[in-house]
Amino acid sequence: MFVFEFDFNVSEKLKGNVKKGEILLKKFPDGEWYARLKNDIKNEDCVVVKSAFNNEELIKTILILDALRRNNPKSITLVLPYLVYMRQDKIFIEGEALSAEVVLKILNNYADKIFLINSHMFRKEGEFNYKGIKIYNIDAFDEIAKYFKKLKNPNVIAPDKGAIDIAEKCGKILNCDTDYLEKERDRITGNVVIKQKDLKIEGKDVLIPDDIIASGGTMIEAIKIIKKQNPASINLACVHGVFCDAENFLMLKILSDEIVATNSIPNKVARIDLSNLIAEKIMKNFKL
Numbered sequence: 001m002f003v004f005e006f007d008f009n010v011s012e013k014l015k016g017n018v019k020k021g022e023i024l025l026k027k028f029p030d031g032e033w034y035a036r037l038k039n040d041i042k043n044e045d046c047v048v049v050k051s052a053f054n055n056e057e058l059i060k061t062i063l064i065l066d067a068l069r070r071n072n073p074k075s076i077t078l079v080l081p082y083l084v085y086m087r088q089d090k091i092f093i094e095g096e097a098l099s100a101e102v103v104l105k106i107l108n109n110y111a112d113k114i115f116l117i118n119s120h121m122f123r124k125e126g127e128f129n130y131k132g133i134k135i136y137n138i139d140a141f142d143e144i145a146k147y148f149k150k151l152k153n154p155n156v157i158a159p160d161k162g163a164i165d166i167a168e169k170c171g172k173i174l175n176c177d178t179d180y181l182e183k184e185r186d187r188i189t190g191n192v193v194i195k196q197k198d199l200k201i202e203g204k205d206v207l208i209p210d211d212i213i214a215s216g217g218t219m220i221e222a223i224k225i226i227k228k229q230n231p232a233s234i235n236l237a238c239v240h241g242v243f244c245d246a247e248n249f250l251m252l253k254i255l256s257d258e259i260v261a262t263n264s265i266p267n268k269v270a271r272i273d274l275s276n277l278i279a280e281k282i283m284k285n286f287k288l
């Protein structure tokens with residue numbers, strides 16, 4: 001088996017005959033990317049571990065896959081710790097493109113199986129068959145909850161109803177109560193409004209987990225409600241730290257005691273490494 005990994009250290013954690021693959025990636029002066037495979041992968045299982053966390057990384061991922069596919073591998077397993085466009089998983093307003101499906105269909109042209117991590121589209125851990133595309137969605141909230149075992153008097157609050165499962169999972173691991181906030185997002189402006197709610201969190205070390213922090217709007221609104229109720233500390237956690245609004249990111253750092261993300265996207269608070277979790281799922285998949 002060949003493992004082609006970018007910013008992750010999975011190959012060393014795998015058992016069996018695992019070789020580290022090499023792909024030359026080069027950017028032309030006009031901004032276009034070039035990829036060239038450097039190994040003989042004929043009849044080999046190939047695993048690519050690469051986050052496609054923006055448009056550029058997505059196109060690099062597609063070129064890497066094409067370089068592999070043209071060289072007759074036995075199989076290609078694609079592990080995308082973060083994959084862009086997965087939040088547009090429905091037609092919310094008539095006339096929209098279904099971005100998540102578009103991206104998955106492109107990747108499916110090359111990969112035999114796609115592993116995602118806490119994909120907004122699939123939410124739960126497990127196998128999915130999306131219109132013939134084989135997906136395995138990994139849940140990384142065990143890793144996040146374990147990181148917060150250091151909280152003395154924890155309480156977990158989901159920032160919206162969609163994150164209740166996440167909060168309950170963390171609550172179980174931290175052995176504490178959970179609650180949720182009621183959020184509404186204006187689909188046109190993107191603005192978030194969260195209703196007032198009595199949460200019984202006075203003196204508690206509150207953990208607010210979410211799958212993604214993108215603009216940070218959801219977390220800022222959640223903190224506003226939570227701060228008024230005198231918690232001992234406010235801790236923010238996400239699997240995918242997109243942090244696309246620098247001012248809001250700074251605000252989140254100021255308003256919270258800790259903010260942490262996994263390394264599915266490189267950023268300054270990516271302190272939870274997903275490499276072990278990915279290695280465990282690959283070993284299970286290939287029965288290593």
Ligand code: R5P
Nearest residue numbers: 210212213214215216217218
């Ligand atoms: C929404 O359903 C997601 O779970 C996140 O709460 C949301 O995507 C976060 O986005 P933002 O940081 O832009 O509010």
